[in-house]
Amino acid sequence: MTAQASPLATKAPAPATNPPAGPPKSKRRGRRSIFVRRPFFTVSLIVALAYLLAAIFAPYVAPYDPVLQSYDAMMQPPTAAHPMGTDSYGQDILSRTIFGARFALIIGFFSVIIGAVGGLVIGLAAGLSGGWVEWGLMRLIDSILALPSLILAVAFIAILGQGVDKVVIAVGLSMIGPFSRTVRADVMRVRVQGFVEAARLMSIPSLQVVWRHVLPNVIFPLAVQVTIRISEAILVSSSLSFLGIGVTPPTPDWGLMIAEGRDFVSFAPWMSAMPGFALALLLIALSIVGDGIREEFDPKGRRGA
Amino acid sequence: MNALPEPKAQTAPTPGAAVFELIEVEKTFQIRPPGRRFTRETVGLKALDGVRLRVDKGTSLALVGESGSGKSTLLRVLLGLDAPTGGRALYHGRPIREARAIGRDFARDVAMVYQDARGSLDPRMTIEALIAEPLRHFNIVPKDQIKSRVAELLNRVGLPTDAARRYPAGLSGGQVRRVAIARALASEPSVLVADEAVSGLDVSTQAQLLTLLRRLQKDMGLTLVFITHDLGVASYLCEEIAIMYLGRIVETGPTDAVLNAPAHPYAAALRAAAPRFFEPMPDPLPGEIPSPLDLPKGCRFSTRCPAAQPDCQTRDPQLGRFGPARAVACFHPLASPET
Numbered sequence: 001m002t003a004q005a006s007p008l009a010t011k012a013p014a015p016a017t018n019p020p021a022g023p024p025k026s027k028r029r030g031r032r033s034i035f036v037r038r039p040f041f042t043v044s045l046i047v048a049l050a051y052l053l054a055a056i057f058a059p060y061v062a063p064y065d066p067v068l069q070s071y072d073a074m075m076q077p078p079t080a081a082h083p084m085g086t087d088s089y090g091q092d093i094l095s096r097t098i099f100g101a102r103f104a105l106i107i108g109f110f111s112v113i114i115g116a117v118g119g120l121v122i123g124l125a126a127g128l129s130g131g132w133v134e135w136g137l138m139r140l141i142d143s144i145l146a147l148p149s150l151i152l153a154v155a156f157i158a159i160l161g162q163g164v165d166k167v168v169i170a171v172g173l174s175m176i177g178p179f180s181r182t183v184r185a186d187v188m189r190v191r192v193q194g195f196v197e198a199a200r201l202m203s204i205p206s207l208q209v210v211w212r213h214v215l216p217n218v219i220f221p222l223a224v225q226v227t228i229r230i231s232e233a234i235l236v237s238s239s240l241s242f243l244g245i246g247v248t249p250p251t252p253d254w255g256l257m258i259a260e261g262r263d264f265v266s267f268a269p270w271m272s273a274m275p276g277f278a279l280a281l282l283l284i285a286l287s288i289v290g291d292g293i294r295e296e297f298d299p300k301g302r303r304g305a
Numbered sequence: 306m307n308a309l310p311e312p313k314a315q316t317a318p319t320p321g322a323a324v325f326e327l328i329e330v331e332k333t334f335q336i337r338p339p340g341r342r343f344t345r346e347t348v349g350l351k352a353l354d355g356v357r358l359r360v361d362k363g364t365s366l367a368l369v370g371e372s373g374s375g376k377s378t379l380l381r382v383l384l385g386l387d388a389p390t391g392g393r394a395l396y397h398g399r400p401i402r403e404a405r406a407i408g409r410d411f412a413r414d415v416a417m418v419y420q421d422a423r424g425s426l427d428p429r430m431t432i433e434a435l436i437a438e439p440l441r442h443f444n445i446v447p448k449d450q451i452k453s454r455v456a457e458l459l460n461r462v463g464l465p466t467d468a469a470r471r472y473p474a475g476l477s478g479g480q481v482r483r484v485a486i487a488r489a490l491a492s493e494p495s496v497l498v499a500d501e502a503v504s505g506l507d508v509s510t511q512a513q514l515l516t517l518l519r520r521l522q523k524d525m526g527l528t529l530v531f532i533t534h535d536l537g538v539a540s541y542l543c544e545e546i547a548i549m550y551l552g553r554i555v556e557t558g559p560t561d562a563v564l565n566a567p568a569h570p571y572a573a574a575l576r577a578a579a580p581r582f583f584e585p586m587p588d589p590l591p592g593e594i595p596s597p598l599d600l601p602k603g604c605r606f607s608t609r610c611p612a613a614q615p616d617c618q619t620r621d622p623q624l625g626r627f628g629p630a631r632a633v634a635c636f637h638p639l640a641s642p643e644t
């Protein structure tokens with residue numbers, strides 16, 4: 001007994017002396033701030049928020065009017081007056097990049113919302129209906145999903161025409177397929193779970209079961225998907241602009257700016273590089289934020305970790 | 306003179322006292338024949354075959370049997386989740402499916418504790434919300450008393466009050482079962498149905514839960530139907546026992562009487578295989594349990610029965626009376642009916 005007690009006694013104070021690194025860490029893991037545990041997430045979130053602020057307050061933070069052309073200042077390399085240089089029309093690239101964040105985020109956000117809402121409706125219908133309705137919906141989704149979202153967006157643009165609103169709709173429609181697929185998979189997973197049958201056993205009406213038990217368990221993974229797919233939507237919309245079929249010129253859109261600078265890339269590389277860098281940084285930040293949210297709150301991911 | 310009233314009293318004792326009555330219940334699942342995936346034809350799998358069972362008000366019944374003997378299917382029929390394909394399943398004298406369809410009373414009166422207690426609780430709801438759901442749904446207490454009733458229920462199953470704010474993921478296996486029991490009790494049921502409610506837990510947690518269930522059953526006058534693999538659990542918790550084999554109840558009666566002197570050879574084999582209580586049943590018998598797709602001719606136990614006689618292969622024994630309180634489905638019962 002004494003032999004057993006002594007190692008215990010010597011062991012016990014050890015963790016007590018260094019609480020920050022010892023067992024308390026794992027015990028209070030859920031309570032410690034996500035910002036401390038995930039530095040990359042925090043940095044990315046700050047970057048994404050900076051873009052958001054820049055987009056919202058673009059008229060106040062941008063030094064110039066983004067579409068103000070100036071023949072005195074064409075294709076200037078970065079200077080104090082124009083920190084990112086000017087383009088072939090003498091437009092200030094920094095101002096255009098800041099306003100570009102506005103278009104990128106607006107297009108990304110609203111097209112993802114269209115995709116998510118459409119996907120939620122179709123996915124719920126397919127997952128809950130079964131039978132012919134489900135079969136028809138899934139064949140529809142399959143045929144849509146077979147095409148990459150860029151190709152699909154090009155097709156919708158061909159029907160709708162160019163412009164910011166058209167790009168939002170085209171990109172949004174092209175994302176309904178993947179969204180409905182994940183929603184349906186989640187519905188099927190949730191539908192067979194014990195708590196849904198337990199609710200049925202309690203004779204809770206099925207619409208209420210869907211509303212109270214199925215939807216909350218489907219909405220959350222969907223919200224995570226939304227944060228992840230915003231970057232995809234921005235990329236697709238920029239690609240459309242780059243191809244010259246998205247938003248129309250003088251609009252300060254990154255894809256458009258990259259395309260415009262392409263002809264001058266050998267002697268005025270900043271024209272493409274600046275918006276390209278802005279786009280890449282935002283995409284990286286958004287995907288890290290999305291991944292962080294998913295890993296933090298997805299019960300499946302947490303079990304694996 | 307004497308012979309007439311007596312059998313009458315035995316076959317139909319005080320109508321209305323039976324909560325559940327199953328009369329020759331059959332449940333056949335139509336499945337694809339095994340090994341042939343691309344076919345439209347189906348074969349019938351008799352998960353329940355000629356089940357006779359009567360659950361009286363206030364009793365506790367243990368349902369035991371090997372895996373695949375149809376215990377869960379029987380429970381689903383009792384709960385009205387599956388309709389029997391043959392026979393009649395009655396709840397207070399009315400078909401169960403009908404009783405369930407008619408309103409919320411059946412759902413309120415018959416509560417279930419799932420084997421997978423964690424899976425039966427919505428992971429995105431707090432314990433308080435989970436227990437409040439039946440309180441609200443069945444209008445058990447006025448809105449402003451829900452909180453205190455939840456605390457009362459938690460207290461009754463031995464959980465601290467601050468568990469109310471937690472999520473199921475933050476509770477241990479034993480605690481989750483307690484939550485499931487509290488939730489089942491919330492609707493103030495008179496019947497509690499539990500599918501392996503204590504299996505898979507360590508012995509001391511099992512013992513605590515069993516004591517809890519036994520106390521609740523006694524205090525609240527619950528009718529308890531309890532599926533278990535464990536004869537010790539059955540004898541501790543339940544006055545009555547029903548032993549199933551391949552979709553049929555082969556012996557019923559008071560737990561002590563049946564376990565002390567089993568009459569059906571299968572019940573005897575179970576009893577012999579589990580000499581010590583509080584241990585799950587090991588394989589009770591040599592030989593594979595026959596497939597329910599291809600039941601043996603005559604008695605379904607004849608392929609493994611040590612007491613089989615030639616007539617066992619030709620006729621199928623039904624569950625018949627064996628003494629005043631017991632019933633057995635065997636032509637050559639081991640014990641003699643006590644008088």
Ligand SMILES: Nc1ncnc2c1ncn2[C@@H]1O[C@H](COP(=O)(O)OP(=O)(O)OP(=O)(O)O)[C@@H](O)[C@H]1O
Binds near residue numbers: 336350351372373
């Ligand atoms: N939905 C279903 N469709 C087809 N067959 C089924 C279905 N449910 C059960 N069965 C079959 O019915 C038989 C009885 O199953 P049941 O789940 O009732 O057994 P059990 O006694 O509860 O077993 P366990 O102890 O393993 O839970 C099994 O052969 C099973 O394969």
Ligand code: SF4
Binds near residue numbers: 605608611
């Ligand atoms: S009827 Fe015959 S085979 Fe069946 S259990 Fe009784 S003795 Fe065994």
Ligand SMILES: [Mg+2]
Binds near residue numbers: 377378
């Ligand atoms: Mg079962």
